[in-house]
Amino acid sequence: MPFNLPIFLTWCRIVLIPMFVGIFYLPEHWLPMHDKNLFAAACFALAAITDWFDGYLARALGQTTSFGAFLDPVADKLMVAAALILLVKLGRTESWIAVVIIGREITISALREWMAQLGKSKSVAVSFVGKLKTAAQMLAIVLLLYAAPLVSGVDTLYFGEWLMFVAAILTLWSMGYYLRVAWPQIKQG
Template identity: 65%
Template sequence: MKFNIPNALTWARILLIPLFVGVFYLPDSTLPILDKNLISCVIFVIAAVTDWFDGYLARRLGQTSSFGAFLDPVADKLMVGAALVMLVELERVNALIAFIIIGREITISALREWMALVGASRSVAVSYIGKLKTTAQMIAIPVLLYHDTLFGVHVRPIGTALIWVAAVLTLWSMGYYLRRAQQALKDAGEV
């Protein structure tokens, strides 16, 4: 593995996960819940911005690599998974929603691996609906982590609505990828 800035940013995102989770396990006397909410929200937003930035730098600096292509989505899924588990524990997200989103990520990751093995990885390349799902999710999670008022508006209902939208888009995008993969596998004689 060759060191480069994009991969370092991806590793930094992974290293933020224990910090992100650990914030909630500090005693309330050390760090009140409102501060925990704000700090976890800021860490998550930093991770999300880092995700965009490492991809941009990899392309801009010509530092793309197979290792980076592997590690980047792993870092994303770990961070989103950790956030959803914490939000379920804090009773801000329904466990069913967390299961749908995390289950879809595992399913599509396995599907992409399988499709790569049969030489049909282009059939499960990132789609527009997948990008919409990610956008809804990446707005909903920090809003639900923040869990306070912003400009006089309590943000929890907004975050809750967006996470439900993300769950629906998650199922829709999973169906889309599975249909595309099924056709590619039929064409390749795999099913």
């Protein structure tokens, strides 16, 4: 297994998952809910930043590896799925949204693996709509984890719910895009 700074950041992202989830299982007298929300939102935001940063560093430093290309999306999927399940449990997002987003991630991951076996992985590379979906989703999750008004009085729950709905729409749109691109290979079986 190769080890470099981008892969280290990806592993850090994976380690942050049980931290931001586990914080909600601490007794209230150890840590009040506001502090749990703040800590979880900060952990998730840090993980989301490392998601962007590790890819940037891998390309900039010439440290792209096949293991890193495998581990990075796995870390992303685990992070988002854990956050969505937690948000459903906390009553901060709808279960149908979590099912749509997690279902899309599983579907497109399987599609990409299948297309790679066919030697067509470039045809299902990340699209602009996919990047937009990820940005909306990550920001929505941070806002919903924080779940308190910002200094300027911005209602993070309201904007987080709205952004999560936008992320769900973009999720379906991007899934449709990837399936349409792969349709010629799907028809061939």
